[in-house]
Amino acid sequence: MLRRQEAEPPSVGMPPPRPSMLITDPEFRTVLSAIHHLDDVRTPGTGHGATVGGVAELVSISVHDCAQIAQRLAAANLVNPSWVREGALHLTDDGRDMAYCAREIEVCRNAADELFLKLGWDEDLGQQEILDLGCGSGAYAVEFARRGGGFVFGVDVNEAYLTYAKTYADSEKVGNTAFVRGDVLALPFGHDVFDGVFVRNVLPYLPHGRALREVASRLRYGGWLCVITHGIAYYLGQFAAAVRAADARRAAIDLAVLANGSLHSLTGCQVRVGRKCQVFSTLSRLEKTLATCGLVVKRAWRTPGCCGMTHSWMVEAVKC
Numbered sequence: 001m002l003r004r005q006e007a008e009p010p011s012v013g014m015p016p017p018r019p020s021m022l023i024t025d026p027e028f029r030t031v032l033s034a035i036h037h038l039d040d041v042r043t044p045g046t047g048h049g050a051t052v053g054g055v056a057e058l059v060s061i062s063v064h065d066c067a068q069i070a071q072r073l074a075a076a077n078l079v080n081p082s083w084v085r086e087g088a089l090h091l092t093d094d095g096r097d098m099a100y101c102a103r104e105i106e107v108c109r110n111a112a113d114e115l116f117l118k119l120g121w122d123e124d125l126g127q128q129e130i131l132d133l134g135c136g137s138g139a140y141a142v143e144f145a146r147r148g149g150g151f152v153f154g155v156d157v158n159e160a161y162l163t164y165a166k167t168y169a170d171s172e173k174v175g176n177t178a179f180v181r182g183d184v185l186a187l188p189f190g191h192d193v194f195d196g197v198f199v200r201n202v203l204p205y206l207p208h209g210r211a212l213r214e215v216a217s218r219l220r221y222g223g224w225l226c227v228i229t230h231g232i233a234y235y236l237g238q239f240a241a242a243v244r245a246a247d248a249r250r251a252a253i254d255l256a257v258l259a260n261g262s263l264h265s266l267t268g269c270q271v272r273v274g275r276k277c278q279v280f281s282t283l284s285r286l287e288k289t290l291a292t293c294g295l296v297v298k299r300a301w302r303t304p305g306c307c308g309m310t311h312s313w314m315v316e317a318v319k320c
């Protein structure tokens with residue numbers, strides 16, 4: 001079922017928006033999540049993106065149902081209506097970005113209360129200046145702003161995400177945010193300025209030492225850093241999914257991440273393959289790297305995954 005949202009929808013490269021809706025229907029969520037994983041699917045003849053047939057295959061629903069879902073996604077303004085042609089959804093990169101951002105906002109809405117409670121942020125954030133690094137959809141930056149953050153900067157390298165985040169912040173009527181294009185490895189801010197830095201699901205893609213040194217230098221003394229990042233079970237799950245989908249390329253990438261993550265956790269080395277250096281995190285390695293940046297782990301929580309291994313880590317550290 002679709003729930004109507006009060007405000008204007010995000011509009012990355014879109015025609016004038018119609019009233020936007022939030023996705024609450026589990027069927028929609030499954031399709032959105034499939035779209036998010038369609039990066040490597042290319043359908044001959046479309047030139048870009050994937051057709052509904054590809055989505056249907058991934059989520060095991062009929063092509064007919066999927067075509068209807070495509071129409072509903074377009075009606076909900078989550079994809080550009082011109083992408084729905086001949087009963088098929090032809091996605092561009094923007095389309096995937098939009099779908100991804102919408103899904104992350106849903107995830108954040110569902111998880112934010114628990115997250116804030118866990119970290120003791122259930123009360124007013126006390127006008128803190130906060131940096132959300134690799135902010136993506138802006139879901140968490142908006143949540144910080146809504147919960148009493150003095151000013152929240154969202155930083156990302158991806159322009160499409162920043163446009164989405166700005167529109168989302170406007171639609172939620174939080175004025176105390178700014179979204180800035182920037183690289184975590186060369187941040188456009190002075191030193192010792194932020195009360196808190198939040199980094200969710202960005203660290204796996206970055207050289208840990210460099211990124212955390214950069215982050216630590218922007219924090220004032222006594223300031224907090226919250227890192228949420230993937231553990232080994234996340235990538236084992238990704239690998240298993242790629243094998244089930246007979247996606248050899250995806251499986252090879254996940255295997256490389258697992259190998260690189262193992263090396264990293266044992267030695268601290270993070271091998272760069274092309275432009276990528278993706279790894280999973282272990283708490284002991286993260287603690288060591290944080291310590292070299294003057295950050296001391298205060299608390300850590302793990303989300304268990306398969307066979308008792310860690311799916312994700314949430315670590316709170318303080319600059320001493």
Ligand SMILES: C[S@@+](CC[C@H](N)C(=O)[O-])C[C@H]1O[C@@H](n2cnc3c(N)ncnc32)[C@H](O)[C@@H]1O
Nearest residue numbers: 104134135136156157158182183184200201202
């Ligand atoms: C998996 S998404 C997570 C988005 C958001 N933090 C969330 O939890 O919903 C990773 C984000 O990191 C951003 N990113 C990756 N490398 C970056 C870099 N070097 N500097 C800034 N942002 C980066 C990507 O553009 C993307 O928005």
